[in-house]
Amino acid sequence: MKNVITRLLHLSLCLLLALLATAPAQAATEVIDQVVAIIDDDIIMASELRERVSALTQSLQSRGVQMPPEDTLIRETLDQLILENIQLQMGRRAGVRISDEEINRATQRIAAQNRMTLEQFQAALQSRGQSYENMREQVRREMMIRRVQMGNINQRVQITEEEVGNFMSTREGQNLTQPEFRLLHALIALPSDASPEQVSAANRQAEAVLSRIRSGTDFAQAVQDSTNPYQFTGGDLGWRKLADLPSLFGDVAPALKPGETSEPIRSDSGFHIINLVEVRGREQVVTQTKARHILIKPSEIMTDAQAQALAANLRARVLAGEDFSELAQEYSEDIGSAQEGGELGWTTPGQMVPEFEATVQKTPVGEIAEPVRTQFGWHVVKVEGRRDEDMSDLATRNKAMDYVHNRKYQEELDAWLRQIRDEAFVDIK
Structure with a gap:
């Protein structure tokens, strides 16, 4: 199947070259879009391929990269579009959805990386003849593809402690983890x-x-x-x-x-x-905090104000002498910690959501903070201890584990992409 597709792809290049090359001349009259590939239940149009080739050409030229031969550029661009299309169809079948809020945050990050406000970024795109809406759509596609890849690849990547240790003993591992x-x-x-x-x-x-x-x-x-x-x-x-x-x-x-x-x-x-x-990377001493909490969640039968009032009442009861652990077992809706009396153990900065962490950091040891609201609900927090912990060895090992994971992830991703490409029905028109 793959060999047949390859032959068809080569045979179609002349037609694609002609289509892309003559499009500007035809624009004065009428450009008739055409299907250039059928992939399972979807299609790729000539206009989509033409737009992607144009964008890639502009990118390569702006970076001063030598342009590949035109037939190579078109062939590789079409193959990339086919792979993307297969993954997008997998995402739609799996119910993957990217919300407008997620796209908004992503575009704001892109603007910030270019040292622009969102408005300035939109104006810059417009000045280059590019559509902000098309850019948002491309961001949505990329986010969906990334989510599909992670869902399929992460379950394939298994890393043992022995692998990490072996990597750390190599020259490459020692160089990576050096300060x-x-x-x-x-x-x-x-x-x-x-x-x-x-x-x-x-x-x-x-x-x-x-x-x-x-x-x-x-x-x-x-x-x-x-x-x-x-x-x-x-x-x-x-x-x-x-x-x-x-x-x-x-x-x-x-x-x-x-x-x-x-x-x-x-x-x-x-x-x-x-x-x-x-x-x-030489020494990483962090201040850890030991805390308990009681979580009260707003629901259909409990408004946010009522949840806050209950949290405040529970705090008052603890201050009056009742046992925090017993109240956590009775009232806390955090399934993971409720049966342990709200015990969270020793936590490291960055481990908790920002509002919760800020409250923990400013609360003295032995005291109970005012109820704090997070995305999960209202928390009653008691700080039980603090300590400085040297996390250097753990940080070094985590760095090595991330490297090993990323390397294996890329290997599995390459193999998976070849697999889904071979298994898909692809008809180059």
């Missing part, structure tokens, strides 16, 4: 045949600058103010993993804390001073 350092670097250059007097004078200059830095002068300012004949050169080295740092700094940088400056480092080039601006 990153951002360093400022300054060098007093010396000739290879520098005399002892020159070396001594340069060292004194480096020590003087270091003394100014450690007394509070900004690193860049102290370096800039150094005088002839021993001026510093250098600058910001940017973010680098330990393995990517010059070997001269490999033992020095990890020993520094953010904001600290090293002792002068002697090399064949002269005297170096490095300042650690920031480090990420």
